[in-house]
Amino acid sequence: MNERRARALIWLFAAAVAVSLAASLMIGSVRLDPIAAVTGLLQPADRSLSSAILALRLPRALTAIAVGGLLALSGSVLQALLRNPLADPYVLGISGGAACATMLAIAVGAGAFATHCAGVAGALAALAVLFLLARRALFGTEHLSGESPSSSMLLVGVMMASFAAAALSLALSLAPAGRLRPMVFWLLGDLSGALDPAAAWISLAVLAVCGWAGARDAAALNLMMRGDLQAFTQGVHVDHVRRRLVIVASIATGWAVALAGAIGFVGFVAPHLARFAVGNDQRRTLPASVLIGAALLAAGDLAARTLAAPAQLPVGVLTVMIGVPLFLWQLRRQ
Amino acid sequence: MIGVEDLALRAGERDLVTGLSIQVAAGERWVVVGPNGSGKSTLLGALAGARRPQAGTIRIAGRPVDGCSVGELAALRALVNDRWLDPFSASVLDTVLTARYRFGAEPGGRDAALAALSRMDCAGLAPRDVRGLSRGERQRVAIATALAQDTPVLLLDEPTSHQDPGHQAWVLDRLAAHNEQTVVAVLHDINAAARFATHVLLLSGAGWWRAGARRDVLTAPALSTLFGARIDVTTAGHTEVFWIGPDS
Numbered sequence: 001m002n003e004r005r006a007r008a009l010i011w012l013f014a015a016a017v018a019v020s021l022a023a024s025l026m027i028g029s030v031r032l033d034p035i036a037a038v039t040g041l042l043q044p045a046d047r048s049l050s051s052a053i054l055a056l057r058l059p060r061a062l063t064a065i066a067v068g069g070l071l072a073l074s075g076s077v078l079q080a081l082l083r084n085p086l087a088d089p090y091v092l093g094i095s096g097g098a099a100c101a102t103m104l105a106i107a108v109g110a111g112a113f114a115t116h117c118a119g120v121a122g123a124l125a126a127l128a129v130l131f132l133l134a135r136r137a138l139f140g141t142e143h144l145s146g147e148s149p150s151s152s153m154l155l156v157g158v159m160m161a162s163f164a165a166a167a168l169s170l171a172l173s174l175a176p177a178g179r180l181r182p183m184v185f186w187l188l189g190d191l192s193g194a195l196d197p198a199a200a201w202i203s204l205a206v207l208a209v210c211g212w213a214g215a216r217d218a219a220a221l222n223l224m225m226r227g228d229l230q231a232f233t234q235g236v237h238v239d240h241v242r243r244r245l246v247i248v249a250s251i252a253t254g255w256a257v258a259l260a261g262a263i264g265f266v267g268f269v270a271p272h273l274a275r276f277a278v279g280n281d282q283r284r285t286l287p288a289s290v291l292i293g294a295a296l297l298a299a300g301d302l303a304a305r306t307l308a309a310p311a312q313l314p315v316g317v318l319t320v321m322i323g324v325p326l327f328l329w330q331l332r333r334q
Numbered sequence: 335m336i337g338v339e340d341l342a343l344r345a346g347e348r349d350l351v352t353g354l355s356i357q358v359a360a361g362e363r364w365v366v367v368g369p370n371g372s373g374k375s376t377l378l379g380a381l382a383g384a385r386r387p388q389a390g391t392i393r394i395a396g397r398p399v400d401g402c403s404v405g406e407l408a409a410l411r412a413l414v415n416d417r418w419l420d421p422f423s424a425s426v427l428d429t430v431l432t433a434r435y436r437f438g439a440e441p442g443g444r445d446a447a448l449a450a451l452s453r454m455d456c457a458g459l460a461p462r463d464v465r466g467l468s469r470g471e472r473q474r475v476a477i478a479t480a481l482a483q484d485t486p487v488l489l490l491d492e493p494t495s496h497q498d499p500g501h502q503a504w505v506l507d508r509l510a511a512h513n514e515q516t517v518v519a520v521l522h523d524i525n526a527a528a529r530f531a532t533h534v535l536l537l538s539g540a541g542w543w544r545a546g547a548r549r550d551v552l553t554a555p556a557l558s559t560l561f562g563a564r565i566d567v568t569t570a571g572h573t574e575v576f577w578i579g580p581d582s
Contacts, residue, residue: 080422085421085422220435223435225419225421226429229415229417230419233382233384234408235404235405235407235409236404236435237404275422279428281428
């Protein structure tokens with residue numbers, strides 16, 4: 001892979017994020033022209049209609065970008081760490097914990113902020129359970145000479161995800177009828193509740209921190225993809241890197257799910273598209289993947305709120321509907 | 335260069351080797367010979383610092399292996415085995431460049447990687463996808479990767495298992511010829527071992543071992559005992575050829 005071409009493509013993906021952000025701000029039930037949008041952004045104190053609309057659309061657009069980036073980062077890290085192109089952000093069962101806690105919060109009628117907090121707490125609890133159940137894989141020392149710990153970690157994650165799915169079905173079947181619709185929407189992945197500007201900015205901060213932490217270990221991840229023993233002999237502290245990256249991927253997934261529900265496919269397809277575009281050097285794959293995920297989800301959310309307006313579609317349905325043809329087209333081109 | 339003192343290795347409940355003490359001087363090429371499951375790979379793993387021995391100490395360049403950081407070890411020894419993984423496509427050059435991780439961001443990495451590839455006669459493979467290589471080519475790329483790590487000690491676990499007879503001899507001669515590296519290699523082919531080694535370690539897997547200069551240790555009676563098969567030796571010109579007798 002030509003390095004200059006890869007760098008140009010990464011800039012292109014960054015531009016795609018900017019374009020989808022601009023489009024999300026301008027397009028809707030009321031259409032803003034670009035000049036009004038810019039002046040509205042620059043002078044938020046101005047009480048014109050355009051700045052009022054921006055104040056409504058900006059948090060949602062930023063949340064879409066952050067959530068898309070977080071899911072793509074997590075998927076990218078996990079696919080490399082588990083050496084499995086089928087891995088996605090939900091494979092370690094972290095999202096299951098977040099989903100169960102959020103469902104419980106919605107079922108008892110908690111507010112938006114309490115629901116987010118419950119989701120984060122659920123994700124952290126699931127992470128703690130993963131570390132407890134897979135502690136031999138994550139903290140053992142004999143694995144360098146034997147079986148890779150990734151597979152046992154993966155098995156624990158799949159079991160946790162299955163258990164969480166059953167718990168979710170139980171919650172759905174026991175929930176009062178009036179709360180079923182928001183619960184189902186949340187399960188499908190939905191950004192219509194993302195109106196809080198503070199949550200949007202915090203999400204971007206979480207993305208920045210997780211992205212920085214992932215980028216720090218990207219070079220080591222390149223080596224670990226090719227085998228633990230090999231990476232160890234080449235100078236990678238395999239155990240430390242694995243634990244750090246599991247925590248990064250879990251926080252990214254947990255935050256995204258707590259905020260926007262289990263949005264499918266972005267975290268799976270964005271790393272694949274990134275690899276098709278810039279190759280498998282994680283120092284380039286990770287940023288490319290984050291940008292593609294962000295652009296994909298921002299565009300998906302724009303479509304979700306405009307296609308059937310005034311009705312809103314769950315964005316999780318659209319990301320799959322956009323992502324699958326895109327993925328198959330790329331696969332055919334290979 | 336490598337000092338092993340009173341080493342004991344176990345696999346589960348089985349004593350593989352006990353009381354192993356050898357001194358490997360700089361520039362020597364040691365070959366470990368023994369039946370399946372006798373602990374050859376385990377010994378290499380211990381020498382690499384990836385496996386903690388039950389007892390004894392291992393030093394490389396005077397430094398105890400269990401007291402070195404991962405980065406310090408990476409500057410002392412490289413390891414080749416045939417359990418490489420290529421889950422995602424990558425160019426041969428990028429794969430060899432992983433060995434330059436210990437140097438951090440350095441401008442000369444590419445040249446070092448290409449030089450290592452040429453030493454294994456793989457320079458033409460550099461832009462190819464590793465997943466499209468034959469197993470023999472992939473194995474030579476793995477050896478080139480270890481060479482690119484530029485360490486004084488090279489540990490090889492069956493480095494020629496996928497090579498045809500011509501390439502097997504070529505690879506080993508290449509490693510032996512212009513090389514200042516100290517090598518410890520596991521080889522199954524006794525004649526390849528005889529050709530390559532300056533010293534030999536026989537491991538029985540039941541605690542018993544013998545080590546020393548090739549001519550003293552690699553003998554037909556010792557090998558017959560080691561493998562439980564009748565192994566004879568014939569001299570062809572200046573070369574000794576080992577072969578397995580008809581009734582074993």
